[in-house]
Amino acid sequence: MIAIILIGSAIFLIYSGIKSNHEITLSKSVPISSYYTNIYYITLFNINKTILFDNRTTIIANSMFYILTKNFTVTAIINSTANSINGTYTVNESIKTDYWSKSLGSSEGVLKKEMTIFIPNFNYYEKLINITDKQLQIQTGGYTIILNISFNGIMSYPYGNIPVNANNSILIYIGYPNITVNVVNDPKISGNFYKQVYVNLESGYNYAYFYFGGFLLLLGIAAVFIRLPSIYDVIRRQSVRGPSPPSSNMLIEINNLEDFLRVVKQYGKVPIAFDNGFYIIDNDVVYVYYNKKSN
Structure with a gap:
């Protein structure tokens, strides 16, 4: 989405730069x-x-x-x-x-x-x-x-x-x-x-449009080919491998990764990775995210 916005803005600026060269009429003393x-x-x-x-x-x-x-x-x-x-x-x-x-x-x-x-x-x-x-x-x-x-x-x-x-x-x-x-x-x-x-003359191009448009175009292209790590990858890298969540504790299921990451940051816990997802334990309460529920 960001790449589309950047490339679209770049195209608009380059088009504006092309249109900036227009005919003007100047008065001249001869x-x-x-x-x-x-x-x-x-x-x-x-x-x-x-x-x-x-x-x-x-x-x-x-x-x-x-x-x-x-x-x-x-x-x-x-x-x-x-x-x-x-x-x-x-x-x-x-x-x-x-x-x-x-x-x-x-x-x-x-x-x-x-x-x-x-x-x-x-x-x-x-x-x-x-x-x-x-x-x-x-x-x-x-x-x-x-x-x-x-x-x-x-x-x-x-x-x-x-x-x-x-x-x-x-x-x-x-x-x-x-x-x-x-x-x-x-x-x-x-x-x-x-x-x-x-005298009819051309005003000349406003090269500021081209410079800034080219900069945004490069950013847009970079955004297409350079992918930021997903939330799943962020949680996976922070986690440690462990057993499945203990069944004896109170269990609260979290349905999406964004909310799970927010809970992790809120309680300052290290996520524990198991076969079906991730969880943290805080005061005998287990907050768990199951992979099968992720989109």
């Missing part, structure tokens, strides 16, 4: 296009003619001799894969020396392919420094113009719009011997457009 925008800067110096630069009057560079520089412009250039970019930019300008700093105001403009975002006002800077030096009784050498720039807009693509929110800074040192323009990180905006697709 890239369909990309977007990219990079804003970089070019500094164009207007200089006096010199043999050093083959008498050219304009030079694109990040640094130039102060003595040669008439003026310069900083231009922001947008390199983008967008169909169009709309928005504005803001430049907050300040000046900083070794002793003091001051905000110089802000300016705004419209986003486009090329934007002249800064032209220095040397006369204003020098006048401001001279006045401040007199008031503070100090001597200022070189100074730094700090440009904090923010870009805000929308990039338009066939698959949707992407916001542009970028910030960076430009540090311009003006003094002897050089004017140096240092851009602190060029803004970059990049990524992908995605669409949702649905």
Whole structure:
């Protein structure tokens, strides 16, 4: 009976394991296009003619001799894969020396392919420094113009719009011997457009069903071939050989082996085996089981 239950349970678990592999539908994001925008800067110096630069009057560079520089412009250039970019930019300008700093105001403009975002006002800077030096009784050498720039807009693509929110800074040192323009990180905006697709996949087998089912199957097979000793064998092994039950004692007949084994354990007696069965004696009472009455 136990073997049947074990094997039946094993078959059910293995069947459940087979059924555990079923088709499922998953949502997946798939890239369909990309977007990219990079804003970089070019500094164009207007200089006096010199043999050093083959008498050219304009030079694109990040640094130039102060003595040669008439003026310069900083231009922001947008390199983008967008169909169009709309928005504005803001430049907050300040000046900083070794002793003091001051905000110089802000300016705004419209986003486009090329934007002249800064032209220095040397006369204003020098006048401001001279006045401040007199008031503070100090001597200022070189100074730094700090440009904090923010870009805000929308990039338009066939698959949707992407916001542009970028910030960076430009540090311009003006003094002897050089004017140096240092851009602190060029803004970059990049990524992908995605669409949702649905993919049919198999969930895979739940192998726990197979493992446990196989274990129960092995137990069931073992139960078929490995037989536990019967109650008769248990009593026979515990018994000693002796004569038939004495007829002079009170005799109580027990009809099945289970009850006889229970009585044996209850009184703690060693069964006595005789030709027709087993018996025990307790206080002149004989408890006997006859083989002819066993099933």
